[in-house]
Amino acid sequence: MSDTVLDVRGLTVDIATPDGTVNAVRGVDLHVGRGEILGVVGESGCGKSTTIKGILGLLPPNAEVGAEMIELDGYGDLLATPRKKMREVRGRRIGFVAQNPFGSLNPIYSIERQFYELQKAHGTKVGKKESREIAHAMLDGVGIVNPARVLDGYAHQLSGGMAQRVVIALATTLSPQLLIADEPTTGLDATVQAQIMDLISGLVRSEQRSMLLVTHDLGVIAQYAQRVVVMLDGEVVEHGPVMEVMVDPQHEYTRKLINSVPKREELHDVTA
Amino acid sequence: MAESPAPARRREPGLTASRWTTVRRLVAEHPGAALGVTFIVVLVLWSLFGPLPYDPRGTDGSASREGPSGTHWFGTDGTGGDVFSRVIEAAKIDLSLALAGTAVALVIGVPLGLAASTKGKGSQRLVRGLDAFQAFPLLILALALVSLSGNQLYMVVVAIALLNIPRYMRLLRSEVLAIRESRFVEAATAMGASTPRLIFRHLLPNVWGVILVQTSLTIANSIVVLSSLSFLGVGVSAPTPSWGSMIRDGAGNMSSGEWWIATFPGLAVLLCVLAFNQLADAIGDRTARSYR
Amino acid sequence: MALSTITTRGPSRPRRASGPLKLVASRLLFLFVALFGVVTLSFLLVSVTPGDPAELIAGPVASQDQIDAIRADLGLDQSLWQQYLDYIGGLLRGDLGTSYYTNLSITSEIGNRLPATLILIALSVVFAAVVGVGVGAAGAYFRGRWPDKVGRFGTSLFQSVPDFFLALILIYVVFFVLGLAPAPTGQIGIGDVRPEKVTGFITIDALIAGEMGTFWSAVSHLFLPVLTLGLVYAAYFAKTARSTVGKALNSQQAQFARAMGLPERTVLRYAFVEARGTIVTYAGVIFAALLGGEAIVERIFAWDGIGTWALQGILRLDVPVVQGMVLVAGAITLVTYTLLDIIVGLLDPRITHG
Numbered sequence: 001m002s003d004t005v006l007d008v009r010g011l012t013v014d015i016a017t018p019d020g021t022v023n024a025v026r027g028v029d030l031h032v033g034r035g036e037i038l039g040v041v042g043e044s045g046c047g048k049s050t051t052i053k054g055i056l057g058l059l060p061p062n063a064e065v066g067a068e069m070i071e072l073d074g075y076g077d078l079l080a081t082p083r084k085k086m087r088e089v090r091g092r093r094i095g096f097v098a099q100n101p102f103g104s105l106n107p108i109y110s111i112e113r114q115f116y117e118l119q120k121a122h123g124t125k126v127g128k129k130e131s132r133e134i135a136h137a138m139l140d141g142v143g144i145v146n147p148a149r150v151l152d153g154y155a156h157q158l159s160g161g162m163a164q165r166v167v168i169a170l171a172t173t174l175s176p177q178l179l180i181a182d183e184p185t186t187g188l189d190a191t192v193q194a195q196i197m198d199l200i201s202g203l204v205r206s207e208q209r210s211m212l213l214v215t216h217d218l219g220v221i222a223q224y225a226q227r228v229v230v231m232l233d234g235e236v237v238e239h240g241p242v243m244e245v246m247v248d249p250q251h252e253y254t255r256k257l258i259n260s261v262p263k264r265e266e267l268h269d270v271t272a
Numbered sequence: 273m274a275e276s277p278a279p280a281r282r283r284e285p286g287l288t289a290s291r292w293t294t295v296r297r298l299v300a301e302h303p304g305a306a307l308g309v310t311f312i313v314v315l316v317l318w319s320l321f322g323p324l325p326y327d328p329r330g331t332d333g334s335a336s337r338e339g340p341s342g343t344h345w346f347g348t349d350g351t352g353g354d355v356f357s358r359v360i361e362a363a364k365i366d367l368s369l370a371l372a373g374t375a376v377a378l379v380i381g382v383p384l385g386l387a388a389s390t391k392g393k394g395s396q397r398l399v400r401g402l403d404a405f406q407a408f409p410l411l412i413l414a415l416a417l418v419s420l421s422g423n424q425l426y427m428v429v430v431a432i433a434l435l436n437i438p439r440y441m442r443l444l445r446s447e448v449l450a451i452r453e454s455r456f457v458e459a460a461t462a463m464g465a466s467t468p469r470l471i472f473r474h475l476l477p478n479v480w481g482v483i484l485v486q487t488s489l490t491i492a493n494s495i496v497v498l499s500s501l502s503f504l505g506v507g508v509s510a511p512t513p514s515w516g517s518m519i520r521d522g523a524g525n526m527s528s529g530e531w532w533i534a535t536f537p538g539l540a541v542l543l544c545v546l547a548f549n550q551l552a553d554a555i556g557d558r559t560a561r562s563y564r
Numbered sequence: 565m566a567l568s569t570i571t572t573r574g575p576s577r578p579r580r581a582s583g584p585l586k587l588v589a590s591r592l593l594f595l596f597v598a599l600f601g602v603v604t605l606s607f608l609l610v611s612v613t614p615g616d617p618a619e620l621i622a623g624p625v626a627s628q629d630q631i632d633a634i635r636a637d638l639g640l641d642q643s644l645w646q647q648y649l650d651y652i653g654g655l656l657r658g659d660l661g662t663s664y665y666t667n668l669s670i671t672s673e674i675g676n677r678l679p680a681t682l683i684l685i686a687l688s689v690v691f692a693a694v695v696g697v698g699v700g701a702a703g704a705y706f707r708g709r710w711p712d713k714v715g716r717f718g719t720s721l722f723q724s725v726p727d728f729f730l731a732l733i734l735i736y737v738v739f740f741v742l743g744l745a746p747a748p749t750g751q752i753g754i755g756d757v758r759p760e761k762v763t764g765f766i767t768i769d770a771l772i773a774g775e776m777g778t779f780w781s782a783v784s785h786l787f788l789p790v791l792t793l794g795l796v797y798a799a800y801f802a803k804t805a806r807s808t809v810g811k812a813l814n815s816q817q818a819q820f821a822r823a824m825g826l827p828e829r830t831v832l833r834y835a836f837v838e839a840r841g842t843i844v845t846y847a848g849v850i851f852a853a854l855l856g857g858e859a860i861v862e863r864i865f866a867w868d869g870i871g872t873w874a875l876q877g878i879l880r881l882d883v884p885v886v887q888g889m890v891l892v893a894g895a896i897t898l899v900t901y902t903l904l905d906i907i908v909g910l911l912d913p914r915i916t917h918g
């Protein structure tokens with residue numbers, strides 16, 4: 001077992017469009033240590049989500065992914081993994097939490113059924129009843145007060161915070177060692193945001209998991225992440241421990257980013 | 273299609289050379305539409321000015337139901353009429369009635385649609401009513417109108433228009449409501465723009481694309497309605513050749529092997545409809561890219 | 565008749581309905597009101613339009629007295645209001661009047677002919693839905709690749725072909741050249757004997773009577789008309805399925821399902837479940853549009869359904885026939901839409917579990 005859970009080197013993504021090729025990601029290096037939360041920040045459109053999708057093998061056929069290596073500890077090289085096998089990695093070895101939980105959950109199926117589909121997909125030989133018990137425990141674990149009622153209900157009956165908790169429960173059901181969260185709190189109320197972040201970081205810490213956390217919010221990075229990667233235009237322009245980068249940013253763009261959120265960032269510094 | 277009062281964003285290319293490149297690129301991007309437009313243009317020009325090998329209204333008892341050959345390219349029908357000449361000649365009446373019906377629908381439907389694009393209860397009910405109207409057997413309604421009027425040609429135009437006005441209204445309403453929500457109209461309203469100014473400067477330039485698409489679709493649909501009517505012997509009547517009545521003349525021959533009598537006029541309808549549908553797709557593609 | 569410009573999304577979904585029962589109740593109320601509208605419209609349609617049926621029936625050589633007699637006989641000399649009341653009164657007794665020409669009761673004519681039309685439409689919609697949704701979903705899944713290109717070519721072709729022309733082409737190719745289908749002689753062959761009427765559906769009645777020859781003949785006679793209508797309307801299904809399934813496949817929900825490691829077939833199933841409301845709605849709208857819309861195809865295949873009957877009625881200005889047709893088509897359409905609204909609502913927990 002090494003100390004690095006995910007090691008990405010020289011990741012590139014080229015997307016073919018009718019108007020020519022878009023080099024959305026241009027040689028990104030990332031590594032996430034065990035028990036570590038790595039923050040990724042950068043302005044909208046700089047390629048954060050594309051990087052994640054590249055790692056997970058979720059890009060459409062018109063996107064070409066290249067890299068020196070994408071190594072997942074305990075599994076192997078993701079780049080060399082055929083598309084079909086990647087499915088076993090997703091969900092089981094890497095859990096994923098997206099922004100807007102209502103977009104993530106299936107609107108037609110009950111919550112219980114979505115837990116069942118997940119377990120069925122990964123070949124866990126559980127019956128409906130067992131699946132429900134597991135789901136019940138998972139919901140309990142993410143702080144949902146009345147799991148039975150939520151399980152019988154549908155996504156649209158939940159509040160935003162509850163829905164995101166359900167998504168987190170789904171993402172961690174198969175105990176993946178790595179969580180990837182793409183702006184998990186965007187669109188939620190400010191108070192709920194903090195609760196959700198506390199929940200996710202707690203889940204990571206308690207199980208010695210690791211997390212790749214994409215966000216716009218430098219305050220969140222300052223409070224929860226240990227290291228940070230700053231992206232601009234498909235490239236990493238700066239990386240390092242959060243404190244160092246925050247206090248002494250080397251790159252012009254990072255400085256601008258930090259200056260653009262003065263008050264809240266300072267606030268978080270104090271609380272941290 | 274008519275020139276649109278170009279929205280300021282898209283400038284016309286000034287040089288002939290660059291205009292040619294534009295045309296070439298358009299053709300390359302929408303080959304179906306380009307072929308379709310070419311077909312329609314050739315058909316219209318030929319029917320208006322071109323020489324026809326035979327009199328399209330003539331008959332020849334000694335040469336009935338002859339298959340396609342060097343003398344009769346598309347063969348002859350039951351009365352010995354030359355199918356090719358008749359197919360070309362029929363374009364005149366079929367296309368002009370379809371265009372007339374579409375034009376009336378456009379001229380009436382667009383303003384009504386604009387007027388109905390408020391969010392009030394009344395306008396919502398109106399739209400539901402229009403939906404219900406569309407649920408009726410429209411062909412039956414069109415037939416009833418035309419035959420009750422004693423087979424007047426103007427009634428064919430009215431029927432086509434009536435079938436399509438609700439479609440324009442619906443379309444306009446939903447587009448305009450969507451645009452009204454958008455920021456720039458809000459801003460313009462806040463700055464005190466007058467209603468006509470709002471309509472002509474902000475709304476119309478933005479719905480022009482969908483109106484063109486709908487118009488092209490309506491022409492296609494009108495050609496079908498029209499040929500359905502004349503297939504049933506309503507509307508255009510002999511001796512004026514129309515595609516629908518030619519198909520009707522040859523319908524019985526299909527099960528006895530003389531396929532050409534109905535097939536060539538049928539292909540004319542099919543190709544015209546295909547052409548306008550392709551054109552609609554192409555316009556839809558382009559406007560979707562430039563506006564949204 | 566082509567629907568190429570259809571913009572209707574069918575019945576609109578109720579915004580707030582709590583519970584399935586309330587949904588059903590509110591839809592039924594709407595149905596009742598709308599049916600009344602249809603009745604009125606079918607009355608007005610023929611009573612207010614120009615042209616004098618009495619003159620028409622009497623023929624060109626009739627004297628004014630004869631025309632007046634006919635007019636009185638038909639009740640056309642009474643006030644519009646009185647005619648309307650008579651019409652509603654008759655309707656409540658199940659009496660839609662009699663044909664000007666054949667003197668047959670409209671109600672029994674409809675009863676005799678409706679089964680032939682219903683079976684034709686129902687099979688066509690099923691055929692169109694299966695083929696169209698298959699082609700459209702394949703196109704959405706393989707967007708831009710060859711299954712999509714072939715599917716789209718077929719879609720635009722069949723969307724542009726007038727149904728009556730396609731019917732003739734199929735008769736020539738499948739009947740005359742290939743000999744794979746029987747001649748277009750209606751529901752059964754000329755030599756076949758109609759089985760005793762039980763349900764009115766010839767196939768079923770033949771089975772009940774145990775006449776297998778007639779049964780197979782009826783089935784084979786369904787082949788070409790169903791193929792014609794099915795192909796034309798499959799194009800509409802394909803277009804809708806391609807866009808709705810495509811949208812569902814690109815949705816964040818599909819992304820998340822993939823990110824959770826769900827297999828592609830499950831992702832596709834999710835997309836179908838998401839799109840099924842739209843597709844069911846479409847099936848209903850097309851079913852309704854076919855009613856009367858398939859009249860020409862019926863006529864070509866000598867199908868003795870209500871389409872052929874209505875066409876004949878219209879062409880000779882047989883007012884009660886036209887009224888009957890509009891009424892039946894309108895009523896069936898409305899009932900279909902109501903059922904749709906309810907089915908779509910029940911399929912979607914966002915509507916039933918408010």
Ligand SMILES: Nc1ncnc2c1ncn2[C@@H]1O[C@H](COP(=O)(O)OP(=O)(O)OP(=O)(O)O)[C@@H](O)[C@H]1O
Pocket residue numbers: 015017022024042043044045046047048049050051
């Ligand atoms: N399918 C696509 N076709 C063309 N360009 C694309 C496509 N997907 C992404 N891109 C381009 O890739 C770049 C990166 O997009 P991405 O979604 O990764 O940004 P992001 O950093 O996640 O932004 P945000 O913070 O808004 O989520 C963008 O400039 C976008 O234009």
Ligand SMILES: [Mg+2]
Pocket residue numbers: 048049050182
């Ligand atoms: Mg993103």
